[in-house]
Amino acid sequence: xxxxxxxxxxxxxxxxATVAFNCTYSNSASQSFFWYRQDCRKxxxxxxxxxxxxxxxxRFTAQLNRASQYISLLIRDSKLSDSAxxxxxxxxxxxxxxxxxxxxxxxxxxVRP
Amino acid sequence: GAGVSQSPSNKVTEKGxxxxxxxxxxxxxxALYWYRQSLGQGLEFLIYFQGNSAPDKSGLPSDxxxxxxxxxxxxxxxxxxxxxxxxxxxxxxxxxxxxxFFGPGTRLTVL
Numbered sequence: 437x438x439x440x441x442x443x444x445x446x447x448x449x450x451x452x453a454t455v456a457f458n459c460t461y462s463n464s465a466s467q468s469f470f471w472y473r474q475d476c477r478k479x480x481x482x483x484x485x486x487x488x489x490x491x492x493x494x495r496f497t498a499q500l501n502r503a504s505q506y507i508s509l510l511i512r513d514s515k516l517s518d519s520a521x522x523x524x525x526x527x528x529x530x531x532x533x534x535x536x537x538x539x540x541x542x543x544x545x546x547v548r549p
Numbered sequence: 550g551a552g553v554s555q556s557p558s559n560k561v562t563e564k565g566x567x568x569x570x571x572x573x574x575x576x577x578x579x580a581l582y583w584y585r586q587s588l589g590q591g592l593e594f595l596i597y598f599q600g601n602s603a604p605d606k607s608g609l610p611s612d613x614x615x616x617x618x619x620x621x622x623x624x625x626x627x628x629x630x631x632x633x634x635x636x637x638x639x640x641x642x643x644x645x646x647x648x649x650f651f652g653p654g655t656r657l658t659v660l
Contacts, residue, residue, distance in 0.1 A: 467647075468647045478653070479640055479651040479652060479653050479654050480592070480640075481651070482648055482649075482650065485647070485648065523592075532605070533604070535580070535597075535644070536582060536594045536597055536605065537584075537592070537642075537649060538594070539591045539592040539593075540591065541590075541591045
């Protein structure tokens with residue numbers, strides 16, 4: 437079983453749609469959680485950190501459920517520019533002081549006009 | 550401010566040659582990481598530096614891979630006797646807290 441699992445998609449949605457991505461992680465000792473965005477042939481860029489209380493940044497809302505080991509990302513009012521691969525990322529468990537990142541394989545989003 | 554920079558952006562080499570990849574982290578970031586992304590694969594961790602020390606080298610795939618960091622800043626990843634399976638994008642990230650920021654990567658092609 438992969439440490440971080442995501443639906444690879446692609447999700448093909450019209451502009452203005454709301455789309456939700458889900459992710460599960462296997463290690464309950466993971467401490468920090470993130471969504472990164474990766475455009476084709478570019479580096480991953482941090483979209484947002486994810487907190488247990490949930491957090492929102494404009495059209496983007498992230499949620500963490502530690503009990504279920506489940507992370508979500510909601511994008512409202514999709515724009516063409518949101519088309520990218522969204523990576524669910526957790527860091528190494530608390531006994532590993534490197535805080536290295538463990539990546540899901542990514543969910544591809546295509547927003548059409 | 551300046552982000553993480555990497556050089557070269559692209560490197561094509563012949564099987565069996567050695568290559569060096571360079572990373573300049575964000576100024577003041579004490580932690581530096583190397584990852585690689587192979588075609589159709591996810592990102593995988595290679596090595597972690599805190600200052601000039603590498604307390605976690607667990608992701609290096611073989612003893613052909615090595616890395617160093619000097620002055621708590623620039624890092625070099627060296628791959629000796631390259632193989633075709635080494636072809637990938639090598640990404641460097643730096644951090645001073647939980648969040649890591651990535652450079653643009655070096656795309657390595659081994660012919």
